[in-house]
Amino acid sequence: MEAVRPGIAQGLSDLFWRRPKVLLAVLLIPPLLWLGVIYIGSLAALLVQSFFSIDEFSGLINYEFTLKTYAELLRPANFDIILRTTLMAASVTVAAAIIAFPIAYYAARFAKGHMKALFYLGVMLPLWSSYLVKVYAWKLILAKEGILTWAVDGVGASAALNAILALPVIGGGSLSVSYIGTFLVFLYVWLPFMILPVQAALERVPANLLEASNDLGARPGQTLRHVILPLAMPGIIAGSIFTFSLTLGDYIIPQIVGSSRLFIGQAVYAHQGTAGNIPLAAAFAVVPIVIMGLYLWMAKRQGAFDAL
Template structure:
């Protein structure tokens, strides 16, 4: 007697099933659909905004009515290149960004190394939380806290200016340097450090030949954050910078008080170009390929 179960009928191939089967066979199409929404958002919100910025930089403002004149002109960029004050402000902004990046690197690297290689797993979790905790507070709260400390009757009493700006920005962006370096050092195998010690390398040589080359991509990743964020910041300069002027302040003042949006857009292209040059220089080292 045949006891075999009857064959189940083949389910109908609905459009949904056909689509699922097609996506299963074509991984590239499936990946493209998954990335379409983020790519669309990037194109509209970021690249679209940059395109509008560059277009506006070639417009001008009517000196009598204050209306935008949508006629292409190089006048804004000519003013930027010929006026000494704007070159000084650009160099000052780059100097502040470099100083903040170096200060954060000097503080972040030892701390990240201790977190990744010296602390216990439980202590690592608490240290990561401690690094992230300042990010939960408002930017303005932290900036005004430094204003209180740096005021004439504050805890430090150093006053306002570029030094106060560098200190405040170094504090604000320090977590963005610690976390990438910590992630890079955590991937560094302990066996490499042990092998260097077994071969007779002292701490300085181990750092120079083993730790630093492998951690360099993470350092560059952190520097991109601290450098770019410092280069375009204007709120901290307004709060603790006193009479100091950086690129961000020039952009803000021309949008608000001066009501010269085209010139503000032209000034805003300066940090964009500086970051493109920086990323191109970093890419030539090959560090970004190992991130």
């Protein structure tokens, strides 16, 4: 046996050397099988479950293919959940892009040496702490007796805060039980996922293009609009995919910070865990997949991925 093993090993080594594609296939087949069975398989099972329905009399799952469960998503209560979640995700994405761009631009064009190291540390440090700890910390910060309210009272702006909290729909008794508070926590948690792709895209913008734009008489605003933004768009698109999709599927932040109105993630959790309506939970879970698929398709049609 000891004499056979070297021969087998040598034969495999020669085969892989002569046919590198065989070696590539051997290396890729295990992760592809894992991806296909665990990830794609679970998504397929989820899709199949969404075409079943619940028997209203017995509460048992009716394993006959039907669109009845998807029709339930159009009921006002369920459609409001989808609309609320989508608007929140879009708002967080736009705000994250607006805040992230100047930070990323400074880091890409001006920060050097220790300053760039501090930039990466400042962006990555929040990601090193526990997700739940951050959310509960923000709940305490935004509470009526929290440090933010104390700071607002200290500068004499409590009337402005009360006016904001009095706004219909987005307001509430305090920031910790309002959509404004939910928006702020979403923005804080997902902002690094927007900053880093934008910063990486701006790093690739050639400095000579900016100099050429300046030599041709373009004002800073024109250079930003016609040179920097188009070249930074792949990073913005990549960051928006992260922030938008993560906000769409999150259920912990709305559960801890915000009002009692449900988001898609909470609806999935409630229907699967509490109500036992797995088909409706699966249908709700399909909604973010469809929304992200449409978003990626539209972005591709606009050429947003051409420079990736």
